[in-house]
Amino acid sequence: MHASRQSSKPQRFYWLFSSLLFLAILWVSALVPTCHKPGQSGAATSGSATGASGDAGRMTFVSAGCPKCHGDLLNGGTGAPPLKNLKQNWDEDKLAAYLADPVGYSSGDARLAEQAAKYPISMPPVNDEATRRALAKWLLAQ
Numbered sequence: 001m002h003a004s005r006q007s008s009k010p011q012r013f014y015w016l017f018s019s020l021l022f023l024a025i026l027w028v029s030a031l032v033p034t035c036h037k038p039g040q041s042g043a044a045t046s047g048s049a050t051g052a053s054g055d056a057g058r059m060t061f062v063s064a065g066c067p068k069c070h071g072d073l074l075n076g077g078t079g080a081p082p083l084k085n086l087k088q089n090w091d092e093d094k095l096a097a098y099l100a101d102p103v104g105y106s107s108g109d110a111r112l113a114e115q116a117a118k119y120p121i122s123m124p125p126v127n128d129e130a131t132r133r134a135l136a137k138w139l140l141a142q
């Protein structure tokens with residue numbers, strides 16, 4: 001009698017804990033689709049509203065975590081080079097290909113390889129094609 005009452009307390013705790021964990025997983029998975037919205041709406045409107053897609057481009061840049069290394073104003077910093085005047089070296093297709101595999105791409109490009117050697121953490125890949133396209137378009141317009 002006494003023993004069974006004692007064991008019900010931790011059980012209740014585990015139940016509470018696992019339902020909180022379940023809610024947390026639901027919350028995270030609810031956030032994921034919102035990250036894809038800019039890419040999807042960009043494809044649907046196919047660049048008709050330049051102002052709106054510019055804002056979507058910035059949102060994508062921020063939500064993909066790029067400012068952590070490249071800065072809000074694309075000025076670069078200790079972790080990454082500035083992202084100014086990319087038109088000099090890139091077009092949209094090349095830039096999208098680079099974003100898919102920055103380390104692999106840089107190994108075949110002398111300028112990028114030399115640049116990559118200056119930074120301790122490698123440029124991370126962007127895993128979604130619509131996001132890569134949106135970023136490439138937006139970056140080339142900056």
Ligand code: HEC
Nearest residue numbers: 064065066069079080106112115116119121122123124135
């Ligand atoms: C962990 C830090 C880090 C993050 C986060 C990061 N980058 Fe980079 N990025 C780098 C480094 C380091 C380089 C230089 C590597 C090279 O030359 O290939 C670089 C290079 C680049 C270049 C090439 C610049 C040139 O000189 O031609 C582009 C474009 C770029 N990043 C875009 C992005 C975008 C878009 C994002 C967000 C999806 C992003 N980066 C996120 C570190 C980062």
